[in-house]
Amino acid sequence: MDYLSIDRQHTWHPYSPHPATETPLLVAQTKAQTIVLEDGTKLVDAMSSWWSAIWGYNHPSIIKAIETQANIMPHVMFGGLTNKPAVELTYKLAKLTRLPSVFLADSGSVAVEVALKTAILYQKAKAKNVSRFVALRHSYHGDTLGCMGVCDPQNSMHSLYGDYVPQNIFSSIENLGQTIVNHHKDIAGVIVEPIVQGAGGMRIHDAEYLKIARELCTKYDLVLIADEIATGFGHTGQMWGCDHGGITPDIMTVGKSLTAGAMTLSAMCTTKNISDTISNSQFAALMHGPTYMGNPLACAVANASIDMFSEVDWQAKVANIQKIFETNLEPLRACDIVADVRSIGAIGVVELRSDKYASQLQKHCVQNGVWIRPFGRLLYSIVSYNITHDELEQVTSAMCDAIYEQI
């Protein structure tokens, strides 16, 4: 089979025209931090498959969980039935997030949709008929319509879909407190990406805005939603981005690395107050139920991944990664084409002054044995916590060389 020509004919890739303008690389296999292409080329993975493969690919514990659970029961419906991996997962997430009511869903965007629906219903149950949110400039919360409504309007797809996208209120980080004060009567809640804003620009922030949002949401009985889909599970050096500010939100969304890059699964975790208020109201139920909700196979994988956090010193690993990113990327600051260099946890970012270099940077890194996918002006890497010292050196030197090549 000529996979690439069939791909070109029939396969519509993300954020792309069809057929795509770039020919994708055909991956034959993955192993630990390596992506093996069909022609045998080995690439060190500097992307963690969009923040997901935190322990590297094909980790023995993850593979074992898949094999064991696939033989017992890959799936069974969640309405009226429950299953052990799902129950175990809700127990673990309740403990980890400090939010005891857990709704399982099937992708990050769906978890955010469920979070928004939950917040609106909570306010309605308390006789506050509001459906708007305060969100942040440069935010990204997913691609479905409700999620698009809380993504930065200038940075996303609002202009394409017009009135179909819910209208919300956007604030800078600096003005967040005042915006909440000004609009508290008209909103159901506030949604933030804690500490790092990902797809909206890989921006790293001080934790102060989290504390302000927490204080004001408590004062006005607004629902504080922390979208930890990207930041969660240790990416910023703490288990949750919220931990940097010492706060617990009213709703947390998790996804991506929940299953360490092996399956699609997400969750919305919330307080007993919110789940009780909705459940004891005239609405009685949260009207949402994905077909694959509580999928035992995905839940078994998530359980295996979460268990690894107590089996390895992940914080030391992530701290070490951060140190190497800081040291090795810092010299790039002296380059004229570089606007900023920043890193936190397992995330290293180089912001360029122009977006014209993106495809050249990617090409150069691939030629040097590293898989990286810049977007716009950002050359960034998110690595597995199990990356070796040599692999990370290879990633950072490919990033540096790719930039030096452009000068």
Ligand SMILES: Cc1ncc(COP(=O)(O)O)c(C=O)c1O
């Ligand atoms: C902060 C955040 N929220 C939500 C999403 C959407 O997740 P998914 O792509 O799994 O729908 C993403 C994806 O990048 C994200 O970074």
